Amino acid sequence: MDVLIFLIPIALVLGGVGLVAFLWSLKTGQYDDLEGAKWRILDDDDLPERKNTR
Amino acid sequence: MTVHQRDWQAFVVPADDGAVHMDLAVDGITCAACMGEIERGLKRLPGIRKARVNLTSQRLAVDWVEDQTGADEIVAELERLGYAAHPFDPASQKERQDKTGKQLLRCLAVSGFAGMNIMLLSVSVWSGNASDITPETRDFFHWLSALIALPTVAYSGQPFVKSAFRALSAGRLNMDVPIVIGVGLAVALSVVQTIQHHHHAYFESAVMLLFFLLVGRYLDHNMRGRTRSFAENIAALKAEVAARINPDGSVREVPLSKIAAGDLVLVAGGERVPVDGVVSSGISEIDQSLVTGESVLVPVKPGQRVYAGTLNGAGALQIRVEAASGATLLDEVNRLLETASQAKSKYVRIADRAAQLYAPLVHGAAGLTFLGWLLAGMEWQPALVIAISVLIITCPCALGLAVPAVQVVASGQLFKSGVLLNSADAIERMADIDTILFDKTGTLTLAEPELVEEIDRQDPVLALAGQLALASRHPLSMALVKATGALVPLADVQEVSGAGLETHVDGQRLRLGSPLFCGARTEAIEERLLAVPGASLLAIQYGEEPVRLLAVRQKLRSDARDVVDQLKAQGYALEIVSGDTQPSVAECAEALGIEDWQAAMTPSAKIARLEALQADGRKVLMVGDGLNDAPALAGAHVSLSPVSAVHLSQAAADAVFLGKKLQPVFDALRLSIRARRAIEQNLWISTVYNIIAVPIAVAGYVTPLMAAVAMSASSLAVTANALRLKWGNRVAADVEATAAFGPAASTKGE
Numbered sequence: 147m148d149v150l151i152f153l154i155p156i157a158l159v160l161g162g163v164g165l166v167a168f169l170w171s172l173k174t175g176q177y178d179d180l181e182g183a184k185w186r187i188l189d190d191d192d193l194p195e196r197k198n199t200r
Numbered sequence: 201m202t203v204h205q206r207d208w209q210a211f212v213v214p215a216d217d218g219a220v221h222m223d224l225a226v227d228g229i230t231c232a233a234c235m236g237e238i239e240r241g242l243k244r245l246p247g248i249r250k251a252r253v254n255l256t257s258q259r260l261a262v263d264w265v266e267d268q269t270g271a272d273e274i275v276a277e278l279e280r281l282g283y284a285a286h287p288f289d290p291a292s293q294k295e296r297q298d299k300t301g302k303q304l305l306r307c308l309a310v311s312g313f314a315g316m317n318i319m320l321l322s323v324s325v326w327s328g329n330a331s332d333i334t335p336e337t338r339d340f341f342h343w344l345s346a347l348i349a350l351p352t353v354a355y356s357g358q359p360f361v362k363s364a365f366r367a368l369s370a371g372r373l374n375m376d377v378p379i380v381i382g383v384g385l386a387v388a389l390s391v392v393q394t395i396q397h398h399h400h401a402y403f404e405s406a407v408m409l410l411f412f413l414l415v416g417r418y419l420d421h422n423m424r425g426r427t428r429s430f431a432e433n434i435a436a437l438k439a440e441v442a443a444r445i446n447p448d449g450s451v452r453e454v455p456l457s458k459i460a461a462g463d464l465v466l467v468a469g470g471e472r473v474p475v476d477g478v479v480s481s482g483i484s485e486i487d488q489s490l491v492t493g494e495s496v497l498v499p500v501k502p503g504q505r506v507y508a509g510t511l512n513g514a515g516a517l518q519i520r521v522e523a524a525s526g527a528t529l530l531d532e533v534n535r536l537l538e539t540a541s542q543a544k545s546k547y548v549r550i551a552d553r554a555a556q557l558y559a560p561l562v563h564g565a566a567g568l569t570f571l572g573w574l575l576a577g578m579e580w581q582p583a584l585v586i587a588i589s590v591l592i593i594t595c596p597c598a599l600g601l602a603v604p605a606v607q608v609v610a611s612g613q614l615f616k617s618g619v620l621l622n623s624a625d626a627i628e629r630m631a632d633i634d635t636i637l638f639d640k641t642g643t644l645t646l647a648e649p650e651l652v653e654e655i656d657r658q659d660p661v662l663a664l665a666g667q668l669a670l671a672s673r674h675p676l677s678m679a680l681v682k683a684t685g686a687l688v689p690l691a692d693v694q695e696v697s698g699a700g701l702e703t704h705v706d707g708q709r710l711r712l713g714s715p716l717f718c719g720a721r722t723e724a725i726e727e728r729l730l731a732v733p734g735a736s737l738l739a740i741q742y743g744e745e746p747v748r749l750l751a752v753r754q755k756l757r758s759d760a761r762d763v764v765d766q767l768k769a770q771g772y773a774l775e776i777v778s779g780d781t782q783p784s785v786a787e788c789a790e791a792l793g794i795e796d797w798q799a800a801m802t803p804s805a806k807i808a809r810l811e812a813l814q815a816d817g818r819k820v821l822m823v824g825d826g827l828n829d830a831p832a833l834a835g836a837h838v839s840l841s842p843v844s845a846v847h848l849s850q851a852a853a854d855a856v857f858l859g860k861k862l863q864p865v866f867d868a869l870r871l872s873i874r875a876r877r878a879i880e881q882n883l884w885i886s887t888v889y890n891i892i893a894v895p896i897a898v899a900g901y902v903t904p905l906m907a908a909v910a911m912s913a914s915s916l917a918v919t920a921n922a923l924r925l926k927w928g929n930r931v932a933a934d935v936e937a938t939a940a941f942g943p944a945a946s947t948k949g950e
Contacts, residue, residue, distance in 0.1 A: 157317065158317060158348075161313050161316060162313070164313065165310065165313040168309045169306060172305055172306060172309070177301075177302075177305060178254060178256075178298070179253075179255055179256045179257070181255040181256040182232075182235060182253065182254060182255030185231060185255065186235070188232050
């Protein structure tokens with residue numbers, strides 16, 4: 147059962163990474179607009195520098 | 201359309217390092233292309249830091265450096281791109297960031313993370329218990345679970361603890377009280393069991409329970425947030441601003457919250473009066489239909505009182521804002537409103553009623569279990585463990601989801617049929633209804649007046665009159681413009697304030713306005729008014745031709761008769777309570793086939809009628825839009841208001857319906873009955889689950905595994921049952937739409 151010494155911390159850290167990632171995404175406002183997000187992936191000209199300087 | 205310059209300083213709020221922030225409601229954002237277009241278009245302006253469209257709430261947030269560009273340039277750019285934008289009054293926007301929603305999501309994330317990890321450990325323990333786990337490993341796993349569960353419960357349990365505490369300190373019981381007790385005891389018991397090296401701990405039950413409940417809570421919050429932001433957008437699009445005349449004579453548009461008593465406000469022709477006050481200069485006619493229900497225009501002159509929400513006719517008015525000071529209509533309405541809403545707050549929601557039944561029952565059962573096992577000769581400690589496990593297994597997980605799940609699905613469906621809910625429990629209350637009171641003007645009829653007769657668009661005189669009418673924003677002129685479809689205005693139009701318009705065409709004089717202004721005979725006027733009760737007359741005089749009289753009146757909503765027939769077929773008692781005059785209400789009632797009607801009612805007469813009905817044990821739905829309906833709206837068992845209603849009425853109503861049709865009223869009633877049924881079914885599912893689970897728990901056979909499985913299964917059953925409402929409604933709506941009204945019946949809310 148010695149393998150638990152590795153497995154449990156790994157499981158907790160992985161879970162913790164997921165939690166932190168979620169809290170970060172929440173903090174940066176990624177859940178503010180649930181409707182818009184699905185459309186934004188279709189918006190393919192998100193490279194304004196190239197477009198504007200031409 | 202804006203005539204005056206806006207005072208933009210009143211709409212912006214300071215942001216980080218010298219920038220300013222403004223929120224705008226934007227009309228007509230429908231897709232990704234609009235979003236990209238707006239954001240890219242705005243970023244081309246100098247000084248724009250951030251422009252972000254939120255498609256969920258249909259809003260635009262802009263941050264910019266103030267000395268490089270101005271708010272009016274931003275609005276102008278949006279207009280150039282083809283979008284009408286209206287800034288929010290920062291004072292009226294309650295929650296810009298939606299803090300509650302984010303807090304709930306954080307709690308949800310924490311409990312989800314904890315639940316997964318504890319479950320991982322618990323499954324190991326359960327399988328280990330069945331095979332060969334060593335007591336040391338099991339204790340280690342339990343301690344590890346405790347380490348995760350204790351902070352999680354402390355953090356994620358906050359929304360429930362707060363709500364339970366609020367309820368208890370107000371001397372009430374709500375569903376959160378048994379939830380908090382159950383979760384708290386489960387954790388405490390588990391810690392004790394862990395210390396004493398027992399086989400079982402209930403950490404995963406406590407955390408999973410919180411997770412499921414938070415899911416319900418978040419969904420509920422999200423749906424209500426969406427309706428709320430939509431309602432706020434409507435308020436902003438209605439541009440609730442007033443043109444204030446500053447002491448130096450300049451006119452600036454400012455949000456209503458910045459207007460104080462004593463300010464002088466300019467109301468141009470055709471605009472809504474934004475405030476209550478006294479006319480200080482100017483003469484005009486006022487359409488008071490929103491306030492008194494009367495459809496006829498009332499002339500006003502200096503010294504007379506005007507009310508917010510009424511529509512100004514042709515002349516410009518300067519109005520001195522007054523602090524409400526006794527004996528006015530508005531004061532009376534406010535007073536009635538207060539007493540009426542107190543009566544309504546007595547309503548106890550189904551979930552809380554269930555909790556009031558449920559909590560004593562379950563806690564009693566747990567107490568009896570403890571006593572029973574003691575009497576049977578058990579030690580006090582294992583008896584307590586069994587008693588607590590009764591509480592854990594009955595902890596109202598499904599019950600906590602039973603009502604919110606249905607409400608979320610139902611309010612989503614209502615949103616699609618064009619009904620926005622103001623209060624969360626309106627759906628439950630709407631299912632009780634047996635009597636419906638309708639206001640007439642603006643509710644059964646549309647708010648905007650229209651020509652009564654069809655007119656011949658080829659008629660040259662009418663066409664000319666239509667062109668002349670373009671010069672005025674008087675509601676009657678606008679009705680004529682709409683009917684004639686005139687586009688090109690005439691030159692050299694003179695406006696005679698409070699009377700009409702005059703110009704010369706081909707050397708002939710053309711007049712449009714009040715019948716007397718155009719020289720109509722009194723007999724002709726009286727005859728016309730008798731034929732079309734409640735109408736306002738618009739007269740046209742062209743050269744030597746006889747004067748023409750056009751009757752203008754608010755028309756019935758196009759589907760009013762159909763909806764009334766449907767409601768009658770469902771067995772509802774219908775009644776019209778109107779502030780309008782006798783003949784016009786009588787005609788309307790006859791056209792709709794409603795036998796019970798009363799005319800010329802004051803706000804207090806309306807509420808008296810309402811109370812008389814309620815004293816008979818009737819459950820009344822009030823549908824109305826005017827200021828005069830507001831007390832009745834607040835006092836009725838449940839109330840609906842069209843989106844064109846005055847602000848006060850919308851706030852007093854439980855729900856607002858959109859569009860030019862009456863159909864949403866019927867849809868709302870039908871849906872709420874279905875929702876009520878689903879709520880009851882869900883409560884039964886929870887009850888049946890408890891009937892099965894409690895004896896097992898009382899007998900002392902409950903293991904944590906059983907608790908986890910039972911809890912998840914009952915939550916899923918309840919959620920699935922709520923979703924059935926959505927599925928069933930779509931089929932029903934499609935069938936009805938094609939059968940009765942054609943596809944036009946369900947257009948709102950994409």
